[in-house]
Amino acid sequence: MTNPNNVSLNISHELAFIDSHALNIPTYRVLNEQGGVSEGATVPEIDQATALKIYDTMRFIRALDERMQAAQRQGRVSFYMQCLGEEAAVTASAAALDDNDMIMAQYREQAALRYRGFTLEQFMNQMFSNEKDLGKGRQMPIHYGSNELNYMTISSPLGTQIPQASGYAYGQKIKHINKQSGELDSEIDNITICYFGEGAASEGDFHAGLNMAAVHKAPVIFFARNNGYAISTPAEEQFAGDGIASRGVGYGIKTIRVDGGDALAVYAATKTAREHATKTGEPVLIESLAYRLGAHSTSDDPSGYRSKDEEASYRENCPVARFRTWLVAQGWLDEQEDEKVKEQVREQILDALKVAEKVAKPPLEDLISDVYNTPIPSLQAQYEQLKSHIKKYPDAYPITAGRIK
Amino acid sequence: MTNPNNVSLNISHELAFIDSHALNIPTYRVLNEQGGVSEGATVPEIDQATALKIYDTMRFIRALDERMQAAQRQGRVSFYMQCLGEEAAVTASAAALDDNDMIMAQYREQAALRYRGFTLEQFMNQMFSNEKDLGKGRQMPIHYGSNELNYMTISSPLGTQIPQASGYAYGQKIKHINKQSGELDSEIDNITICYFGEGAASEGDFHAGLNMAAVHKAPVIFFARNNGYAISTPAEEQFAGDGIASRGVGYGIKTIRVDGGDALAVYAATKTAREHATKTGEPVLIESLAYRLGAHSTSDDPSGYRSKDEEASYRENCPVARFRTWLVAQGWLDEQEDEKVKEQVREQILDALKVAEKVAKPPLEDLISDVYNTPIPSLQAQYEQLKSHIKKYPDAYPITAGRIK
Amino acid sequence: MKTMNMLHAINSALDITMAENDHACIFGEDVGYFGGVFRATSGLQEKYGKHRVFNTPLTEQGIAGFANGLAAFGAPAIAEIQFADYIFPAFDQIVNESAKFRYRSGNEFNVGNLTIRTPYGGGIAGGLYHSQSPEAYFAHTPGLKIVVPRDPYQAKGLLRAAIKDDNPVIFFEPKRLYRASVGEVPEEDYSIELGKAEVVQEGKDVTVLAWGAQMEIISAAAEKAKEQGISVELIDLRSILPWDVETVANSVKKTGRLVVSHEAPITNGFGAEIVATIQQECFLHLESPIARVCGLDTPYPLALEKEYIPDALKVFEAIKNAVEF
Amino acid sequence: MKTMNMLHAINSALDITMAENDHACIFGEDVGYFGGVFRATSGLQEKYGKHRVFNTPLTEQGIAGFANGLAAFGAPAIAEIQFADYIFPAFDQIVNESAKFRYRSGNEFNVGNLTIRTPYGGGIAGGLYHSQSPEAYFAHTPGLKIVVPRDPYQAKGLLRAAIKDDNPVIFFEPKRLYRASVGEVPEEDYSIELGKAEVVQEGKDVTVLAWGAQMEIISAAAEKAKEQGISVELIDLRSILPWDVETVANSVKKTGRLVVSHEAPITNGFGAEIVATIQQECFLHLESPIARVCGLDTPYPLALEKEYIPDALKVFEAIKNAVEF
Ligand SMILES: Cc1ncc(C[n+]2csc(CCOP(=O)(O)OP(=O)(O)O)c2C)c(N)n1
Numbered sequence A, B: 001m002t003n004p005n006n007v008s009l010n011i012s013h014e015l016a017f018i019d020s021h022a023l024n025i026p027t028y029r030v031l032n033e034q035g036g037v038s039e040g041a042t043v044p045e046i047d048q049a050t051a052l053k054i055y056d057t058m059r060f061i062r063a064l065d066e067r068m069q070a071a072q073r074q075g076r077v078s079f080y081m082q083c084l085g086e087e088a089a090v091t092a093s094a095a096a097l098d099d100n101d102m103i104m105a106q107y108r109e110q111a112a113l114r115y116r117g118f119t120l121e122q123f124m125n126q127m128f129s130n131e132k133d134l135g136k137g138r139q140m141p142i143h144y145g146s147n148e149l150n151y152m153t154i155s156s157p158l159g160t161q162i163p164q165a166s167g168y169a170y171g172q173k174i175k176h177i178n179k180q181s182g183e184l185d186s187e188i189d190n191i192t193i194c195y196f197g198e199g200a201a202s203e204g205d206f207h208a209g210l211n212m213a214a215v216h217k218a219p220v221i222f223f224a225r226n227n228g229y230a231i232s233t234p235a236e237e238q239f240a241g242d243g244i245a246s247r248g249v250g251y252g253i254k255t256i257r258v259d260g261g262d263a264l265a266v267y268a269a270t271k272t273a274r275e276h277a278t279k280t281g282e283p284v285l286i287e288s289l290a291y292r293l294g295a296h297s298t299s300d301d302p303s304g305y306r307s308k309d310e311e312a313s314y315r316e317n318c319p320v321a322r323f324r325t326w327l328v329a330q331g332w333l334d335e336q337e338d339e340k341v342k343e344q345v346r347e348q349i350l351d352a353l354k355v356a357e358k359v360a361k362p363p364l365e366d367l368i369s370d371v372y373n374t375p376i377p378s379l380q381a382q383y384e385q386l387k388s389h390i391k392k393y394p395d396a397y398p399i400t401a402g403r404i405k
Numbered sequence C, D: 001m002k003t004m005n006m007l008h009a010i011n012s013a014l015d016i017t018m019a020e021n022d023h024a025c026i027f028g029e030d031v032g033y034f035g036g037v038f039r040a041t042s043g044l045q046e047k048y049g050k051h052r053v054f055n056t057p058l059t060e061q062g063i064a065g066f067a068n069g070l071a072a073f074g075a076p077a078i079a080e081i082q083f084a085d086y087i088f089p090a091f092d093q094i095v096n097e098s099a100k101f102r103y104r105s106g107n108e109f110n111v112g113n114l115t116i117r118t119p120y121g122g123g124i125a126g127g128l129y130h131s132q133s134p135e136a137y138f139a140h141t142p143g144l145k146i147v148v149p150r151d152p153y154q155a156k157g158l159l160r161a162a163i164k165d166d167n168p169v170i171f172f173e174p175k176r177l178y179r180a181s182v183g184e185v186p187e188e189d190y191s192i193e194l195g196k197a198e199v200v201q202e203g204k205d206v207t208v209l210a211w212g213a214q215m216e217i218i219s220a221a222a223e224k225a226k227e228q229g230i231s232v233e234l235i236d237l238r239s240i241l242p243w244d245v246e247t248v249a250n251s252v253k254k255t256g257r258l259v260v261s262h263e264a265p266i267t268n269g270f271g272a273e274i275v276a277t278i279q280q281e282c283f284l285h286l287e288s289p290i291a292r293v294c295g296l297d298t299p300y301p302l303a304l305e306k307e308y309i310p311d312a313l314k315v316f317e318a319i320k321n322a323v324e325f
C-alpha cells in the first residue's frame, strides 16, 4: 500500500456495503469429537514425549481443579477458578512454545504454567498465600507467576496484559534487529504468547495491544479463548462480529480459528504461528473455541444464567477424553495405568494441600516490601508505627505479632 | 449464530491462516478526479438546492479556513485548524442527514456545523472566546458546539466521542422499541453521526464504541476520516490493516469505503447508511479517503515530516473544484457568479472577524458557572475570595476588574 | 418500613427510578439477566426489559463513554462498574469528559443524568484488585459529585438523590456491608440531600470522621474510647464532593480535635483535603494535630489485610493520642 | 557547561540514555521522525534508528501498556504522553499496573525500567485540555515516583535519575518553560537525587513551597514580599512522590509559617497532603494556618486564565496574610 491513506485502492462505482460478516472463517480441527482423526485431516508432527506431557498436564489440572473447587466449598481456600473444558486449548498451545518464551495469561491458564514445571507445592503455596508463595501472599488464589518459568504474574484487571505482551515481545525482538537496515538479521529466539478471554477482548487494551503489535511487528501470539461466557454474559451479548477471529484482518494480523477442544489442532496451529512470529516478527491471532464447562469461579453459580441442558451437551465433548482416546489408539497410553496415576495425583494434591495450609503466613515486612525496590521514608515510618502498634496489641494481630523483629 | 461461542462454525481440516489482508475493500466513487461522472457510475439522486447548499458550505469553509489561518499568523487568534482537502467528505455527509440528527465531531468538521446553519458570527465569537461564544470562552478556537443545531461541543481528547455517540444514538432509539417484544416498532426518526480521524481510531474508545453500538444496535454512522496523517504520524505508522474499513467486519458492522474527495459518493453512501440505521437500528461504518492538505493545525509545520511533492500531487485533486466542475456541467452553478460570491464571502469574514475581536471577554462569573448546575459552596467561596482579590488589584486583571458586581 | 440489607435498598432505589422514567437505563457487566455479580440489579431486567437493563461488553471505558452519551441525550443513565478497582479504564471518560461536559460547552450540553454505581472497599479477602477505595482519585475533579452510604437507609436515600441530581455522580457502595448491613428502609421513595454530613453521635472531646464502611470501624473505636471516659463526636461525611465543611468545622470548633479515617492509602487520600481545610477553618481551636488513620501506602494486601486496615484499635489509639496530646 | 533551554536539556538526557543502553527505547505520539510536537526527541530517531525511537499509534493506554511490557522485559522504556491532559486513558495501566507490578508479583517481575515523560501545566492559552497539572491524581498511588523539574539544569539531572531509578517514574515537564527557561547545563551525564527538595532561597518569616513552573511564580511573590520587608524561604519540592517531609518540616519549624502553591485545582491537590503532613509534624511551631494558593475548583479555563491561575499577586497576598495572622 503506497498511498498516504495506507489502504488498498480499488475504485468501484457501485454503492455496495461490505457485509457485516463478509469474512469466511473456517475452524481448524484434527481430532473429531470422539477422539478419532477426522476424515481428511493430517495429524501434525508431534513426538510421544510431548503428547504424553500434554496429557499428563491436562490430567493433573483436571484433578487440581476438582480438588481445589472442593477445598473452596469446605472453606479451606477462599477462591478458585477452574480451567474445565479449556484444558486442551491451554496445554497444547503452551506445549508448542519454547520454554524461554514468555507466557502472559489471564487467569484460567494454570495448565500452561504446569506444563512449564510449576510444582504442586508452588500452586498450593500461592493459593494459601503462605510465606512460601512466590507472590508473598499478596494476591487472591490462582494469581500465579514465576520469573524462572517465564510466566508473568497474573493481574486481575482484564486485558491489561495484551498491550504489555506487545511491549514485552518487542523487547525480545530488539537484539535481532540490524541497526543499519532496521530489519531482522536473525531468527527471533523467543516470543510471547498472550492469553485472554473473549470477554476481555472487548477492553480498549485489546485494540491497543493488537494494533501496536501489528504496526511495530512484535512477535506475539494472541491466543483468544472464546469459551462462550464472560461470567454471566454470553458471547452474543459481548460482540456482534464473527468471534474474535474476524478482527484479525482489521489489524492486518494473520489469524486462525481452532477447535479448542482438540489438542492436536491447537498444537499444530500454535507451532505454525510461532514459526511465523520468529521468522517475521509479526504477531498472529489464534481464536480457540471451547466451552467454559464450569462456573466462572467459585463465587459464581451459572445456573442463574444458562441451562443445564446446554452445559450437559458440552460436557460430552471433553477435551481431555478426546486426546486420551487418540493417545490410547496410538498405543502411547495405557488406560489402566492412566487410572492409577489419576488416583495418585489426587492423593498427592490432597497431601500437598494439607501441608500448604499449615505453612505460616508471610512476615510483617512483606506488607511493605516491593512497593518500591527499597521502601521510601514515609512508608518505612508507617511500618515502624505499625510495628509498635502490633507490639502493643499482639492479641489483635495473631498472624504477625509473634514474629516482629 | 446459534452456538454459545457466537461464531460461524465451519469445520476445516486444513491448517491455513486467514491472510492479514483477506478482505476485498472497494472504494466507492462517482465523480472522477476531474469532476466528470466516472464511466459506469450512476449519479445519486440529489436535488439542486441540496447540491448548491453543499457547494455553498464548502466555498464558505474554504474561505474561512484561509482567512483564519492568516489571522493566526497575524497573532489575532491563538490557534486554528483547517478542513482543507476534506471539505467534500464532511459537508456531503452532513447533507445526507436530517437536521435533528446529532453530530458528534472530532474538530476538523466545521463544514458540518456550517451546513446546519452556524452563523459566521457564531464561528467568530467562539474563536475569539468572547462573551457571545456559546461555549463562554472556555475552550480553544474551533471547539464549537450548539445545542440548537444538534452539534455536540467539540472535546479535545481524541476518540471520547465514539462510545458517547453509541450511547446517544441508543437514547434516540429507546422510544422506538416495543416494550413487549424488545424490537423496533417504528422507524427511528433521528440518529447520530460520529466523525473521527484515522489516528483517533487507534484509541481504545474506538473499539469500545463500535463494539457496543454493534451489540446494542445503536443507530450511529461512524464516519472515519482517513486523511493520511495524525499530526506527523503517517497512516502506515498508525495501522497495518487495510484502512479503517477492514475493521467493520470484526464488529459485525456494515461498512463502506468512499472517495472522500467526491461529494456525490459521500452523499450517496451516507444517505444509504442513514436509511439502514433508521430501519434496523444498526450502526454503519464509513471510511472516507482524503488527504489532509493543510498542516495539522497552526501549531504544526508539515514540512518537517512530508514532502512538498506529495502535498502538491494531492493539491491537484481538490474536492471543492471537483464538485464545482460537476455543478457547472449540470448548469446549476454560474462560474462568474461563483467568483463574485467568493469575494463577498471573504469580505464578510474579514468584517465579522473585526467585529468579534472587539467584543468583550466573558464576565468573571463565567469562570465558575457550569462546573455544576449550581455552584457548590466551596467554589462559591473561592469565587468570593477571587472577587475581593481582583477588586484589590484591579490593574492586574483588566479583562474582568471593571465589571465585577 | 421494611427490613432490608443494602443490596435490597439499592435495588429498591433503582426500581423506583426505572418506574419513574421510561428512558432510564441500567447497564454494566453482568447486570442484566443475572442481576449483577452482587445481585444489586436483580429482577430489574425482567421487569423493565432487556432494552433498559442490559449487559454490556466488558469495557469500562465503553460503559462510561456510552453512559456519557446516553446522559447527554437526556436519559437517566445508571452505569455499574463491577468493582471500583476496575473503574480506572473509565478514568478518562469520567475525569476528562463527564466532569467537564457542562463547563466546556457553556451548558449547551451536560451529563447531569449520569450516575455511576460501583462497589468499593476491603475487608473481604479480595487482595489488590477487589478491595480498593478510589474516591480520592475522583475528589480532585471539579464537576463530579461523590457519595458513599454507610447503611441501607442511607444507601437508598442517597442513591435516589444521586440519580435525581443534575450533575454526574459517582456512588461508591461499601461491598463489605452489602449483605452484612441490615436495617429499616421505607419502601416508598425518599431522598437524602447530597453534600450534607451527618453527626451520628454527639460528643465533646474529639471529633472522629469517616464515610461508608469505615463508619462501623470508627463507631467501634468510639465505644472503646467511651470505656476510657472519652466522649467522641462521630461524623459520617456521606458526600465527598461537595463535602460539608461547615458541619465538620463546627464540630471541631467544639471538640478541638479531629481524627479522620479512611481505608484508602493515606498519602493524598481524601483525608488530606479534610485536614488541610479544617486546619485553616479551625486553626485557633485545635488542641492537637489532626490525625489520619488510613490504609498504609501500599497496594491492598491479602494475607496481611488485618495488619493493613485502619481498624478500630488504630482509630482508638489515634483518639487517645489526640486527647492526651 | 552549555546554555540550553529545557527542551535541549531533556534531549541531552535522552541522548545519554540511548547511547548507554542498546535496548533503551523512546516512543509515543509523533516522537519519531518529527521529534515530538515540542521537539524534545528531535534528532534521536536519526541517531538511534526507527526501531528504538518511534511513533506509536494514537493510544495512550497502548503506549503505557506497551511500555509496561517493554520495561518488564528489561529494556529502559521511555514513553511520552503528548500532553498530561491525555494521560488519563493510560490511568489504568499506570495506577493498576505499573504501580503494582513489583508488589503483586512478590518481585518476580517489575517495571522499574519505566519512565513516562509528559508536558503539563497552563499559562499557554491552552484551555481545558492543554493546561492540566494532574500530578495529584498519581500521588495517591503507592509504587509510583513523581518528579517535576523547574529549569533546564534540574530537568536533565532529574530525568537521568528518573530513568536510572529502579521504579516507575512519571516525569512532568513544565511546557510553559520548555523554551522560556534557559540556563547553564553540563553536556556530560549527571543525576540529581530523587525525593529531595531544595531550599532555593533561605528566609526566616515564612516558607513558600511549590514545584515545576510554579517556582517562577512564587519567586516573584517572594520578591514582592521582600520589598515589604518579609523574608521568604523558598522550597522547590522537585519530587512529589516520595516527597521530602524532612526538608519542608525543618524549614517550617524555623519560619513557623507555610504557603503551598500549585496550578492544579485546590481540592485534593498535592498541597492537601503537604498541609496534612506538616500540620502534624510542626503543630507546635505553626504561627498561622498553612495556606494553599492553587487553581480554582473548575476545569482549566481559557479567556479567564489570568483570573484563574495562582499568580504571584495571590501568592503574595497569602504570604502577607500568613505573616500578619
Ligand atoms: C477490567 C476488569 N473489569 C472487570 C473485571 C471482572 N471480571 C473478572 S473475570 C470477568 C469475565 C471475563 O470473561 P472472559 O474474558 O471471557 O474470560 P473467561 O472467564 O471466560 O475465561 C469479569 C467481568 C476484571 N477482572 N477486570
Ligand SMILES: Cc1ncc(C[n+]2csc(CCOP(=O)(O)OP(=O)(O)O)c2C)c(N)n1
Pocket (backbone or CB within 6 Å): B108, B156, B157, B158, B159, B196, B197, B198, B199, B200, B201, B225, B227, B229, B230, B231, B292, B296, D029, D058, D060, D082, D086, D089
Ligand atoms: C487523547 C488524545 N491524545 C492526543 C491528542 C493530541 N492530538 C490532537 S490531534 C492529534 C492527531 C489526530 O489525528 P487524526 O485522528 O487522524 O485526525 P486528523 O487531525 O488527521 O483530522 C493528536 C495526537 C489528543 N487531542 N487527545
Ligand SMILES: [Mg+2]
Pocket (backbone or CB within 6 Å): A197, A198, A199, A225, A226, A227, A228, A229, A230, A231, A292
Ligand atoms: Mg469467556
Ligand SMILES: [Mg+2]
Pocket (backbone or CB within 6 Å): B197, B198, B199, B225, B226, B227, B228, B229, B230, B231, B292
Ligand atoms: Mg488523520
